Amino acid sequence: METKTIANSNTIQKATERISGSEAIVRCLIEEGVKIIYGYPGGAIMPVYDELYKYQDKIHHVLTRHEQGATHAAQGFARISGDVGVAIATSGPGATNLITGIADAQIDSTPMVCITGQVPSHLLGSDAFQETDIVGISTPVTKWNCQVTNAADIPGAIAKAFFIAKSGRPGPVLVDITKDAQFEEFDFVYDRCEKIRSYNPIPKTEAGTLEQAAQLINNAKKPFIVWGQGVILSEAEEVFKALVEKAGIPAAWTILGASAIPTSHHLNVGMLGMHGNYAPNKLTNECDVLIAIGMRFDDRVTGDLSKYAKQAKVIHFEIDPAEINKNVKADVAVLGDAKSTLKAILPLINPNSHVEWHQQFKDLYEIEYHKVIKNDIHPTKEGLTMGEVIHEINLQSKGEAAIVTDVGQHQMIACRYADFNITKSNITSGGLGTMGFGLPAAIGAKMAAPEREVVSISGDGGYQMTIQELGTIFQQKAAVKVVVLNNEFLGMVRQWQQLFFDKRYASTEMINPDFIKIAEGYYLKARKVVKRADLKDAVKEMMESKAPYFLEVCVEKEGNVFPMVPSGASIADIRLE
Amino acid sequence: MSSNTKQLYTVSIYTENNIGLLNRISAIFQRRHINIESLNTSPSEIEGVSKFTVVVDVTEVDIQKIIGQIEKQVEVIKAYYHNLEDIIYQISGLFKIKSELLFEERQIQNIIKESNARIVTVNKDFFVLEKSGKKEEIMELYNKLSVFGIMQYTRSGLIAVTKEEMRISTLLQNYNH
Numbered sequence: 001m002e003t004k005t006i007a008n009s010n011t012i013q014k015a016t017e018r019i020s021g022s023e024a025i026v027r028c029l030i031e032e033g034v035k036i037i038y039g040y041p042g043g044a045i046m047p048v049y050d051e052l053y054k055y056q057d058k059i060h061h062v063l064t065r066h067e068q069g070a071t072h073a074a075q076g077f078a079r080i081s082g083d084v085g086v087a088i089a090t091s092g093p094g095a096t097n098l099i100t101g102i103a104d105a106q107i108d109s110t111p112m113v114c115i116t117g118q119v120p121s122h123l124l125g126s127d128a129f130q131e132t133d134i135v136g137i138s139t140p141v142t143k144w145n146c147q148v149t150n151a152a153d154i155p156g157a158i159a160k161a162f163f164i165a166k167s168g169r170p171g172p173v174l175v176d177i178t179k180d181a182q183f184e185e186f187d188f189v190y191d192r193c194e195k196i197r198s199y200n201p202i203p204k205t206e207a208g209t210l211e212q213a214a215q216l217i218n219n220a221k222k223p224f225i226v227w228g229q230g231v232i233l234s235e236a237e238e239v240f241k242a243l244v245e246k247a248g249i250p251a252a253w254t255i256l257g258a259s260a261i262p263t264s265h266h267l268n269v270g271m272l273g274m275h276g277n278y279a280p281n282k283l284t285n286e287c288d289v290l291i292a293i294g295m296r297f298d299d300r301v302t303g304d305l306s307k308y309a310k311q312a313k314v315i316h317f318e319i320d321p322a323e324i325n326k327n328v329k330a331d332v333a334v335l336g337d338a339k340s341t342l343k344a345i346l347p348l349i350n351p352n353s354h355v356e357w358h359q360q361f362k363d364l365y366e367i368e369y370h371k372v373i374k375n376d377i378h379p380t381k382e383g384l385t386m387g388e389v390i391h392e393i394n395l396q397s398k399g400e401a402a403i404v405t406d407v408g409q410h411q412m413i414a415c416r417y418a419d420f421n422i423t424k425s426n427i428t429s430g431g432l433g434t435m436g437f438g439l440p441a442a443i444g445a446k447m448a449a450p451e452r453e454v455v456s457i458s459g460d461g462g463y464q465m466t467i468q469e470l471g472t473i474f475q476q477k478a479a480v481k482v483v484v485l486n487n488e489f490l491g492m493v494r495q496w497q498q499l500f501f502d503k504r505y506a507s508t509e510m511i512n513p514d515f516i517k518i519a520e521g522y523y524l525k526a527r528k529v530v531k532r533a534d535l536k537d538a539v540k541e542m543m544e545s546k547a548p549y550f551l552e553v554c555v556e557k558e559g560n561v562f563p564m565v566p567s568g569a570s571i572a573d574i575r576l577e
Numbered sequence: 578m579s580s581n582t583k584q585l586y587t588v589s590i591y592t593e594n595n596i597g598l599l600n601r602i603s604a605i606f607q608r609r610h611i612n613i614e615s616l617n618t619s620p621s622e623i624e625g626v627s628k629f630t631v632v633v634d635v636t637e638v639d640i641q642k643i644i645g646q647i648e649k650q651v652e653v654i655k656a657y658y659h660n661l662e663d664i665i666y667q668i669s670g671l672f673k674i675k676s677e678l679l680f681e682e683r684q685i686q687n688i689i690k691e692s693n694a695r696i697v698t699v700n701k702d703f704f705v706l707e708k709s710g711k712k713e714e715i716m717e718l719y720n721k722l723s724v725f726g727i728m729q730y731t732r733s734g735l736i737a738v739t740k741e742e743m744r745i746s747t748l749l750q751n752y753n754h
Binding site for chain 1: 592593595596597600601604608641642645646648649651652653654749
């Protein structure tokens with residue numbers, strides 16, 4: 001690694017110890033406070049596994065059944081704890097199998113450190129066995145990456161990796177370490193990285209912007225807050241809630257922002273975006289001041305940008321300067337970490353309550369309730385709905401479970417109807433939309449927060465993309481509650497085919513295996529529900545189980561998720577049916 | 578010029594000297610399907626700091642977003658964009674031509690004189706002309722010479738200094754303290 005980046009300004013001589021590069025890798029992880037890592041061994045990373053064997057009382061290595069599972073587990077770990085998740089793999093296919101999880105972590109700003117083994121440095125570029133240019137491949141989807149070919153560079157690279165992954169807007173990093181560097185001995189000393197000259201993780205809040213923002217908020221007649229994961233990542237939940245309450249402003253969330261304030265909070269007006277709630281979508285185009293906090297105006301949230309909140313002044317609280325004016329032009333950009341900028345603005349905000357404006361949200365909710373919600377969670381038709389399953393889980397978990405979802409209809413339904421009373425409770429693949437994310441992410445979440453109830457909710461499609469992680473659940477005895485909402489379709493794609501492709505159901509019907517037998521094959525307790533009458537009891541049995549539990553619920557085959565903003569349409573054109 | 582019309586911009590990127598950074602920076606353009614008109618990397622006025630000079634034909638709205646994405650890279654210290662009026666720039670062209678033409682075609686000698694091109698080397702088979710200037714000047718010389726036949730031709734990336742002060746040194750001092 002030929003970085004001249006950080007001059008090691010720390011000149012105080014620390015005692016060194018002569019150890020191998022591979023032992024140094026494990027020692028670096030211990031120094032960073034890592035206790036659990038997820039991975040899969042192989043040739044180029046074997047020296048590290050040999051050290052993990054020796055240090056198993058300090059670091060618990062979780063053998064996933066696929067490297068992709070290791071990354072999603074590390075993501076789940078990071079999302080529920082706020083700490084850096086760690087995944088480790090060998091060179092070649094081991095490394096390339098990490099890519100989906102890395103890309104997912106990049107777009108969802110999840111702190112993750114990936115360590116890959118690499119062929120010995122003298123073989124680099126020779127098309128050696130299991131050689132792949134993982135630094136080249138991972139470049140567009142990592143916050144930072146590097147290759148290390150000398151043992152002496154390992155501590156510096158790993159220290160940098162953890163600092164970059166966690167600071168500012170978090171993200172995934174990858175450190176690729178050649179096998180000879182793992183074998184080589186050197187004088188080990190570890191200094192945590194606290195600063196990199198070229199890297200400014202938290203931009204300075206520009207003078208006057210807080211005051212301008214406060215003035216706009218104080219003078220607004222119809223202010224509206226849209227918040228994202230930034231609130232959770234900066235652990236700003238408390239001051240955020242204080243701001244919402246003091247200013248009396250209705251607030252809606254992106255799916256990654258969900259749970260920052262409880263679902264039941266009176267000013268929480270619901271979910272934004274394509275399958276979000278009716279009121280916040282409609283009224284985005286009626287507010288006079290739009291206050292965006294830690295969110296990036298993803299196209300699934302905004303719909304057609306040329307018709308998005310054009311009437312409103314926009315205030316954007318954001319840690320990443322590249323997000324300002326990227327999709328929506330900000331009249332006032334408040335740069336910085338949400339926790340500190342919200343703290344700073346709170347005293348400048350006049351207490352207020354926008355009763356009539358808030359009432360508009362309630363009125364539209366009533367319309368949505370009667371047209372959609374009622375039928376989803378209290379259905380009278382014969383087939384079971386996804387919504388009633390989520391509703392039953394709410395009742396029995398008292399809204400305190402962490403809900404880990406996969407991608408598709410069940411995800412939208414879970415985000416819409418789950419009660420989130422505790423922050424960091426909605427763990428889902430938002431930006432990348434990675435089917436197969438849910439099950440392994442739930443394992444990571446449960447291991448990071450064993451005291452919490454973790455419910456993995458998947459569809460029958462995505463579940464089968466990483467179904468082999470049932471083996472990890474069994475081996476780790478991770479008491480994840482695994483729910484599959486089975487409609488025997490790739491439901492979201494089928495819904496689009498129904499609505500926009502004249503019901504031509506191309507390759508969306510699933511002929512499924514016996515999921516119960518598969519779960520039982522992995523020694524999991526398993527139960528299948530096909531009738532409404534059995535749902536309550538089955539969910540109860542699942543929630544009361546101390547061990548991992550698999551619940552399959554056969555839901556109606558052609559249920560649709562509404563409301564819906566058709567792709568490319570304005571959010572104001574949100575459809576209720 | 579409206580911020581929605583395309584024009585040539587030079588992007589000056591000050592970076593840590595790091596393997597792989599070129600990949601990271603070019604990926605930002607590639608992802609947005611933007612053609613890089615020219616690219617040059619060199620040491621900068623500051624020791625240990627490299628400078629990329631990239632020329633692209635985009636709108637001002639786009640270039641602002643791209644600068645944001647470039648500065649977001651961990652090992653990028655600072656990036657600036659300028660239009661051609663704000664910089665002093667040069668491009669270099671090299672022309673390899675048969676030596677016999679120099680003696681047989683009197684006009685070539687006039688072209689060399691008029692264009693302020695420099696003869697870098699001459700041997701019995703070929704001679705090499707070097708011309709620095711704006712792209713149009715080099716193209717003009719190319720067009721004149723191509724009538725007689727050019728054995729090889731190549732043009733460098735654009736390099737530039739700004740008319741205004743580039744505040745990179747002060748910035749770095751702040752970082753270092």
